[in-house]
Amino acid sequence: MSAPRPTNITLHRASRVLEVAFDTGETFRLPCEYLRVHSPSAEVQGHGPGQRVLQHGKQNVNIVEIAPVGQYGVLLRFDDGHDTGIYSWSVLHDLGKHQAAKWQAYLDELAAAGKARAPQR
Structure with missing residues (x-):
């Protein structure tokens, strides 16, 4: 069985949501903040087990560009300067x-670290 492939990707800038429809019939509305804090980049995930860096203060982040990468994915450029992964x-x-489980785990991690979703002023 091959991996699901997107049939449509739409960025809703005003609501800061990336909507992705897959050939499985599933459609996901993924907040930009969620995508940013779960970036697959080494900057976020680290270079090995236990090296992930908790992202915080990303509540208002938005995507400024979606760049195709071959036939297998996209590079998302965020307005906070993050553009790797x-x-x-x-x-x-x-x-x-x-999404629900990953988001709750992230919120729990933020709380345990005493960090906030809102950017520091």
């Missing part, structure tokens, strides 16, 4: 499929 189709599908 390729979101493969399987990564986007996984983020959509497990």
